[in-house]
Amino acid sequence: MVSGSGFRSACMKNSATFVPHEEARAMKKVLLINTNTEKIPYPVPPLGLCLIARCIEKSFEVSFYDAAAHPETELKEWLTAVNPDYIGISIRNIDNTVMGRPVFFIPDIIRKYIAVTRDHAKATVILGGSGFSIFPEEILAAADLSYGIIGEGESSFPQLLDALEKGKEPQGIPGVIYKKDNQYRINPPDFKVSMPDVPFSVMYDRLQMDLYRERGSYPLQTKRGCIFSCIYCSYPNLEGRNYRLRDPAEIADEIEEASGRLGDILFEFVDSTFNSPAGHAEAICKEIIKRKMKIRLRTMGINPKDASPALISLMKGAGFRQIDCTPDTASPKMLKTMKKNFSIEQLQVCADLIRGHDMPTMWFFMFGGPGETEETVMETFSFIDRYISGKDMVFTGEGVRIYPLTEMYDIALKQGFIKADDNLLEPVYYVSPDIGRENLSYLLHREIAKRPNVVHALDSAPKPEMLAEALAIRKTQGLEEPMFRTLLRLKSKYQ
Numbered sequence: 001m002v003s004g005s006g007f008r009s010a011c012m013k014n015s016a017t018f019v020p021h022e023e024a025r026a027m028k029k030v031l032l033i034n035t036n037t038e039k040i041p042y043p044v045p046p047l048g049l050c051l052i053a054r055c056i057e058k059s060f061e062v063s064f065y066d067a068a069a070h071p072e073t074e075l076k077e078w079l080t081a082v083n084p085d086y087i088g089i090s091i092r093n094i095d096n097t098v099m100g101r102p103v104f105f106i107p108d109i110i111r112k113y114i115a116v117t118r119d120h121a122k123a124t125v126i127l128g129g130s131g132f133s134i135f136p137e138e139i140l141a142a143a144d145l146s147y148g149i150i151g152e153g154e155s156s157f158p159q160l161l162d163a164l165e166k167g168k169e170p171q172g173i174p175g176v177i178y179k180k181d182n183q184y185r186i187n188p189p190d191f192k193v194s195m196p197d198v199p200f201s202v203m204y205d206r207l208q209m210d211l212y213r214e215r216g217s218y219p220l221q222t223k224r225g226c227i228f229s230c231i232y233c234s235y236p237n238l239e240g241r242n243y244r245l246r247d248p249a250e251i252a253d254e255i256e257e258a259s260g261r262l263g264d265i266l267f268e269f270v271d272s273t274f275n276s277p278a279g280h281a282e283a284i285c286k287e288i289i290k291r292k293m294k295i296r297l298r299t300m301g302i303n304p305k306d307a308s309p310a311l312i313s314l315m316k317g318a319g320f321r322q323i324d325c326t327p328d329t330a331s332p333k334m335l336k337t338m339k340k341n342f343s344i345e346q347l348q349v350c351a352d353l354i355r356g357h358d359m360p361t362m363w364f365f366m367f368g369g370p371g372e373t374e375e376t377v378m379e380t381f382s383f384i385d386r387y388i389s390g391k392d393m394v395f396t397g398e399g400v401r402i403y404p405l406t407e408m409y410d411i412a413l414k415q416g417f418i419k420a421d422d423n424l425l426e427p428v429y430y431v432s433p434d435i436g437r438e439n440l441s442y443l444l445h446r447e448i449a450k451r452p453n454v455v456h457a458l459d460s461a462p463k464p465e466m467l468a469e470a471l472a473i474r475k476t477q478g479l480e481e482p483m484f485r486t487l488l489r490l491k492s493k494y495q
């Protein structure tokens with residue numbers, strides 16, 4: 001399953017059609033724009049955009065505009081200075097997924113970046129990114145654009161540029177959405193291409209990594225794909241339903257290279273689920289331990305079913321300082337309704353393991369899914385009380401964001417929450433009628449108030465003064481604990 005030279009084949013196959021570097025008289029220019037300036041929970045570097053940049057840099061002159069690093073007013077100057085032939089715009093986030101205080105990013109992205117490129121450049125604009133891939137047609141229509149790529153871009157983006165260069169219709173290029181005869185046509189994405197295993201770090205030369213270093217991290221994928229069927233989730237539509245694994249030795253190579261160049265930095269695995277399939281995460285930890293690397297690691301997506309004592313020990317040995325565990329619910333009934341792949345007993349074993357190893361963990365639960373009642377909500381809180389350490393943070397979300405092509409969508413449609421022609425780009429949330437919005441909200445706030453380590457999604461952003469104090473304390477005291485533990489200790493002072 002491991003695809004050692006996957007990236008090279010995926011990229012080179014496509015760039016081979018272009019004029020080779022040395023022979024090029026004047027390379028065409030591509031400007032890539034990262035539109036994600038969100039700082040909650042912390043700023044994240046544009047991994048996907050960096051990867052696709054590597055795939056075209058032999059054939060095109062690539063410039064990189066990171067909106068997190070420049071005031072939006074600078075974009076016009078960049079467009080004039082670069083005068084690109086093509087512009088690739090990455091749209092990662094659509095909204096903040098907080099039902100009680102929704103922030104919808106798309107109008108700002110269109111106004112600040114897309115409209116400006118239209119007014120100040122003649123280039124063909126191509127959209128991509130995970131947020132874009134969930135609502136490709138809706139976003140292209142809202143932005144009045146003709147081209148985008150749904151899903152991963154390493155292979156499809158160079159192929160699309162090639163087609164555009166040759167004036168050909170991008171028919172058959174996987175994942176391409178394009179406008180023809182005033183209609184959007186979609187080529188289904190192909191998740192069978194090998195896992196691109198490019199050393200990402202090279203691209204960080206183009207980023208101001210300091211923006212991401214203090215609170216953020218250096219993101220790495222160890223695989224793509226999600227085999228699970230959680231009813232609300234868009235991951236399988238973004239990454240495919242089969243695993244494509246990266247070679248553990250190449251992952252360790254990248255970490256070694258990047259820490260050599262960037263110094264001490266937190267590495268973060270951004271797989272949908274780090275420890276599935278069983279054995280891969282263990283192999284990565286063993287490779288890191290074998291090389292005696294002194295690094296700091298964290299990961300999201302620990303799945304309770306595949307969390308074994310051996311895995312947690314290896315993770316501690318490799319340098320994991322913090323993990324995220326996302327059971328979503330701890331009600332036996334809701335585990336079934338949400339189609340989680342583990343039982344309450346497996347979740348309890350996992351929680352005991354985490355606590356037994358004193359592995360700092362952020363827990364995530366979402367409330368309001370189909371069939372949620374007061375009783376099921378209280379089952380989750382009982383689990384929190386019994387199994388989760390007071391030193392660990394529990395993050396709770398209210399309502400379930402409805403995404404297309406999910407079972408949640410079908411349920412919401414059947415229950416009359418949404419209509420078939422509703423545009424769900426602007427966030428729409430589901431809350432089980434068995435509990436109701438007001439009741440759920442009341443219950444959550446009541447129960448959260450009793451537990452200092454439990455946080456509502458509405459309060460997930462620390463106050464600026466609190467964050468400043470936390471950063472200062474960490475620096476002066478040389479604290480190595482995860483940021484959430486520092487914030488938890490300061491919480492009562494700022495309430």
Ligand code: B12
Nearest residue numbers: 038044048088089090093094095096128129130152153270
């Ligand atoms: C890891 C992750 C996180 C981590 C990030 C850690 C880190 N250091 O990066 C954490 C937990 C911090 C996080 C936070 C949030 N996240 Co998040 N996250 C993800 C996840 C699982 C993977 C993202 C990733 O790095 N992928 C790997 C890279 C390689 O893929 P990529 O960026 O998508 O790029 C590929 C393609 O998209 C494409 N592409 C990308 N750009 C471009 C541009 C062009 C021109 C082209 C052609 C192609 C292209 O090609 C790339 C290479 O193949 C995705 C879900 C998913 N499976 O994709 C959600 C996801 C992106 N997150 C989401 C959200 C909402 C958030 C938050 C807003 C949630 C919150 N309220 O806290 C925050 C925002 C944080 C921020 N500052 O922006 C949503 C976005 C959709 C939406 N509703 O807006 C997603 C899609 C999950 C979901 N709900 O479905 N997230």
